Amino acid sequence: MIWIDVLVQGILLGGLYALFAAGLSLVFGIMRLVNLAHGDLIVFAAFAILLITGSTGLHPFLAALLAAPLMFAAGWALQRFVLNRVMGKDILPPLLITFGLSVALQNGMLEIFSADSQRLAAGPLESASIDLGPVTVGTMPLLTFASAVLVIFALNRIFYTTALGRAFRAVSDDPTTASLMGINPKSVFAIATGLAMVIVTIAALYLGMRSNFDPSIGPARLIYAFEAVIIGGLGSLWGTLLGGAIIGVAQTIGAQLNPEWQILAGHLAFLAVLLIRPRGLFPRAVD
Amino acid sequence: MAYTVTTRTRASSIAGIIALALIAFGLVLPAFASRSLIQDLFFILTMLTLAQLWNLIAGFGGMVSVGQQAFVGIGAYAMFAGVILMGWDPVPAILLGGLAAFLLAIPMAFFAFRLTGAYFAIGTWVIAEVTRLLIAQWKTLGGGTGTSLPREATSDIMGVGAIASLFDLRDAAARDVLAYWLALALAVGTMAAIYALLRSRTGLALAAVRDNDNAARSVGVDAARVKWLVFLSAATMTGLVGALIYVQTARISPDAAFSVTNWTAYVIFIAVIGGIGRLEGPIIGVLVFWGLQTAFADYGSWYLLALGLLAIATMLFAPRGLWGLIADRWGIALFPVQRRLIFEGA
Amino acid sequence: MLLSVQGLTAQYGQFKALFGIDLHVAAGECVAIIGANGAGKTTLMRSITGVLRNAPEMIRHNEDPIGALPADLILQRGIAMVPEGRKLFPSLTVEENLRIGGQVRRGTGRWSLDEIYSLFPILKDRRHSPGTALSGGQQQMVAIGRALMSNPELLLCDEISLGLAPVVIRDIYAALPAIRASGAAVVIVEQDIARALSVADRVYCLMEGRVTLQAPAKDLTREAIHAAYFGATA
Numbered sequence A: 001m002i003w004i005d006v007l008v009q010g011i012l013l014g015g016l017y018a019l020f021a022a023g024l025s026l027v028f029g030i031m032r033l034v035n036l037a038h039g040d041l042i043v044f045a046a047f048a049i050l051l052i053t054g055s056t057g058l059h060p061f062l063a064a065l066l067a068a069p070l071m072f073a074a075g076w077a078l079q080r081f082v083l084n085r086v087m088g089k090d091i092l093p094p095l096l097i098t099f100g101l102s103v104a105l106q107n108g109m110l111e112i113f114s115a116d117s118q119r120l121a122a123g124p125l126e127s128a129s130i131d132l133g134p135v136t137v138g139t140m141p142l143l144t145f146a147s148a149v150l151v152i153f154a155l156n157r158i159f160y161t162t163a164l165g166r167a168f169r170a171v172s173d174d175p176t177t178a179s180l181m182g183i184n185p186k187s188v189f190a191i192a193t194g195l196a197m198v199i200v201t202i203a204a205l206y207l208g209m210r211s212n213f214d215p216s217i218g219p220a221r222l223i224y225a226f227e228a229v230i231i232g233g234l235g236s237l238w239g240t241l242l243g244g245a246i247i248g249v250a251q252t253i254g255a256q257l258n259p260e261w262q263i264l265a266g267h268l269a270f271l272a273v274l275l276i277r278p279r280g281l282f283p284r285a286v287d
Numbered sequence B: 001m002a003y004t005v006t007t008r009t010r011a012s013s014i015a016g017i018i019a020l021a022l023i024a025f026g027l028v029l030p031a032f033a034s035r036s037l038i039q040d041l042f043f044i045l046t047m048l049t050l051a052q053l054w055n056l057i058a059g060f061g062g063m064v065s066v067g068q069q070a071f072v073g074i075g076a077y078a079m080f081a082g083v084i085l086m087g088w089d090p091v092p093a094i095l096l097g098g099l100a101a102f103l104l105a106i107p108m109a110f111f112a113f114r115l116t117g118a119y120f121a122i123g124t125w126v127i128a129e130v131t132r133l134l135i136a137q138w139k140t141l142g143g144g145t146g147t148s149l150p151r152e153a154t155s156d157i158m159g160v161g162a163i164a165s166l167f168d169l170r171d172a173a174a175r176d177v178l179a180y181w182l183a184l185a186l187a188v189g190t191m192a193a194i195y196a197l198l199r200s201r202t203g204l205a206l207a208a209v210r211d212n213d214n215a216a217r218s219v220g221v222d223a224a225r226v227k228w229l230v231f232l233s234a235a236t237m238t239g240l241v242g243a244l245i246y247v248q249t250a251r252i253s254p255d256a257a258f259s260v261t262n263w264t265a266y267v268i269f270i271a272v273i274g275g276i277g278r279l280e281g282p283i284i285g286v287l288v289f290w291g292l293q294t295a296f297a298d299y300g301s302w303y304l305l306a307l308g309l310l311a312i313a314t315m316l317f318a319p320r321g322l323w324g325l326i327a328d329r330w331g332i333a334l335f336p337v338q339r340r341l342i343f344e345g346a
Numbered sequence C: 001m002l003l004s005v006q007g008l009t010a011q012y013g014q015f016k017a018l019f020g021i022d023l024h025v026a027a028g029e030c031v032a033i034i035g036a037n038g039a040g041k042t043t044l045m046r047s048i049t050g051v052l053r054n055a056p057e058m059i060r061h062n063e064d065p066i067g068a069l070p071a072d073l074i075l076q077r078g079i080a081m082v083p084e085g086r087k088l089f090p091s092l093t094v095e096e097n098l099r100i101g102g103q104v105r106r107g108t109g110r111w112s113l114d115e116i117y118s119l120f121p122i123l124k125d126r127r128h129s130p131g132t133a134l135s136g137g138q139q140q141m142v143a144i145g146r147a148l149m150s151n152p153e154l155l156l157c158d159e160i161s162l163g164l165a166p167v168v169i170r171d172i173y174a175a176l177p178a179i180r181a182s183g184a185a186v187v188i189v190e191q192d193i194a195r196a197l198s199v200a201d202r203v204y205c206l207m208e209g210r211v212t213l214q215a216p217a218k219d220l221t222r223e224a225i226h227a228a229y230f231g232a233t234a
Ligand SMILES: Nc1ncnc2c1ncn2[C@@H]1O[C@H](COP(=O)(O)OP(=O)(O)O)[C@@H](O)[C@H]1O
Pocket: C012, C015, C017, C035, C036, C037, C038, C039, C040, C041, C042, C043, C044
């Protein structure tokens, strides 16, 4: 019985990791760029929500609604004014710029917000739970997972049914030919990074409501996100959700055996998948 | 027309002579330098070596690793294990550090080489994290809180007594001199080896691998072999440096020994600011870094924030670093690895 | 003048590919550009369409200097290209490939999805296949349709017959009258000289980055072309 509970909790935890991962996957899929500051941007968004709740008294959900357009603007500007200048065949410059950004963001937040742990107060929702027969699940984890499903569903709709999604795919295939279609690949990149930051805001919302956060935890979120993406297979958003669930389950199983093994178990699951299926569980056909 | 292929320039011949003089000077320096200068030089030399090694795999080989802390950490821990568990003298135990890093690099390369392009970077980071978490489970070496080298081990390190009487120093200062000499040897050895490697056929192959894997394969370069060779060698050397640093520090913990900031971020910033893909780059970079560190390290996170922004600005406005600016302006190369055609009689 | 190119130079790194090209295209005209492999035809097309940037005055569109504009703005001015090698987007279906061509449309020109499907009926049957699953000839039709979807007033076609069987080439060229009837000027880059001469009003011949011949198509002799194409006859 306990193992069913562990499994369910793990899958629900995977929803959070899928939220971490979706933005990373989106950006990589379109411009082959890995943003090493992705985790720190999640933490940054969590602090942004915290500031808004603190100054307006709004519930975190509403505060996130306000933070999302700001984060979109920040992502758009980061891409437009910084990363677009170095996009090209050589992956080294954009990679190192985002690495520099990661260090700068972490330490900037440390100065502004101190190293203290923070939390987004979600009221009664925090402890609410739903009884599902054999297991009792927290409302918050359930909500996180549902949001992850929704985000991925929405991203898929954008990708496959809208003009913007068509442009995303075309630019991902071949930016030069896309520009011959009147599309400016750099504008598309900027929109994509902005969109990724909206997802980052959603991820930050749940991160902050479910657990404590402080300026130093970004890199670990980046790593979970990355593991979910690789397990799922590059370019497959539903695969990313599965990847998140696999890491989540591995972590809860590890924690059940020995609390110190939680994180390690997640990493080992990732390495095992990489060993058996180097291209992930759902590799994209064309690449 | 008769021609020869050469990588030598006039500046490089002069630089070679100056380098030899500097090494000789470095060797005898402890006879009259202050202890704090020796300690600073130890820091500069070890960071320089780490930066050269990262530059080798990332700048020359295109393998952008952000997991170098794995090799520093495992090297340091292996040295500790040699001293604490096997009763070795710390200095020969440094070799264990190199060995451990080599052994770790094999699975690391095996996994990370499966990841393409930018994902390689995070792949190396994950493995470094896994290693840190595993080491933190090693209770005999202090688990998550770490441990110190036992006093008996640090009090009679081989050679320290001789150095102490040679320079008429106290033991602690003599230990610094020994560590400094070892750091000098590692730095010079590393740079000489990288220079030789880059000028060899393998160096040519490495450039081909970085610029385009597929093209390299089609002209008969065994890209995989070259990548393995370079990655494993750099890891081994990084492990040696890590072990040496912790002989000097004498106190270890997983968080410090596997610190991404200390052993990868700083190292990357040194290479970026000085100039990636050139031997001269990290030399300038480490001097600038040391200057900044001395002047601003007290500002803590403001300092790190500024370093991060400086690295971003360098990548944007001077992507080939300070040395790139110098080379563009005066066209000099102290350690040239580009091949040039010399037409005889022209 | 719809398009005029003056003293256009282009280079890849140290390698000079074009040495002062002069060329013009009037509204509604059909111009052929011929030349051996490596003559610089594709480089010329890439310069006009903004894939390669040049000094502004080297290329003019309706007398405006456009040499330095990026590709997306060139398209918005009404210059579309069918690139060499077709370059369909592999992640897009046939219909999506066509739609993306019309994503930035000018005015209410003639071309629409339905018009393209009536020009190339076979594409309608394959509309939901990935673009790259089609035969070479069908892919070429998609590439032409994609370029037309923006309602260009100048259509550049870079080696549309490359690698295709003669009957397929005939089918594709059969679409040309309809394209010209829509009012668009057409530039055809070809290695198939006879084909180029049969459709063009005027012909330019390129050799090693220079224009070696320009004349009305009907005035050209085999000898003149041969000399311009391969250099002075020995
Ligand atoms: N991307 C490139 N890099 C370097 N040289 C190129 C490139 N593209 C074309 N060239 C060179 O420029 C010249 C002209 O090429 P191109 O314009 O493709 O000729 P054409 O289309 O007439 O066959 C050729 O010598 C070719 O080798």
